[in-house]
Amino acid sequence: MHSYTRFRLSTGPPGNAIMNAYRLYLSPGACSLAAHIALEETGAPFDVEVVSVRDGQNLDARYLAINPKARVPVLAIPGEPRVLTETPAILTYLARRHPDARLLPLDDPLREARCHEWLAWLVGWVHGVGYGALWRPGRFIGDPALHGAISAHGRGVIDAANATIEATLADGRTWAEPGGHSIVDPFLLVLYRWGGAIGLDMTRHPAWTAHAQREAERPAARRALAREGG
Missing domain, CATH: 1.20.1050.10 (Glutathione S-transferase Yfyf (Class Pi); Chain A, domain 2)
Incomplete structure (x- = not known):
């Protein structure tokens, strides 16, 4: 099951080795929906943390420590100390990391x-x-x-x-x-x-x-x- 929380930010680094699943920071209805769907397509385990742009939570100091650009989406990757930002980068990473999901025609x-x-x-x-x-x-x-x-x-x-x-x-x-x-x-x-x-x-x-x-x-x-x- 994927967890769905209301702006529950971790106390440790978002991409530390303790994580055993992706963590996607999103704002409901925002462009981050595309990354959310792509993650679901991969079948990989992940949890979701809501950062409501409408409510200004992307400007919260805790979130800015994760992404100083104050944007969504952000993808925290297990074992990777740096989060991945920007929708095209996240979508491309997921497509290449999970080729069985067929999110890109990697053979052409x-x-x-x-x-x-x-x-x-x-x-x-x-x-x-x-x-x-x-x-x-x-x-x-x-x-x-x-x-x-x-x-x-x-x-x-x-x-x-x-x-x-x-x-x-x-x-x-x-x-x-x-x-x-x-x-x-x-x-x-x-x-x-x-x-x-x-x-x-x-x-x-x-x-x-x-x-x-x-x-x-x-x-x-x-x-x-x-x-x-x-």
């Missing part, structure tokens, strides 16, 4: 690169620029008088990106990459859910809607979503 360098191509754009542009500008315009400019314009620009980035995602998925593929399910698909589910959260009618994107339903119905995703409150 080009197909694997296509997955990283997807993820770099989704994380860096759609999340970082689009949702970053929409939700946290202060990251881009300090003048509050300009925050409204920055947020509006972010929404435009999101709208354009959503159209690109829909057009790509509309060729009949089952997953983001035709070769099979990968680390890209959980992150696409994150962005689909965020679209609904900001009031977009995501059913306007039928191919993406079908993809999101397929991803959400996978046993690993169902467990992760249930643990995060749906």
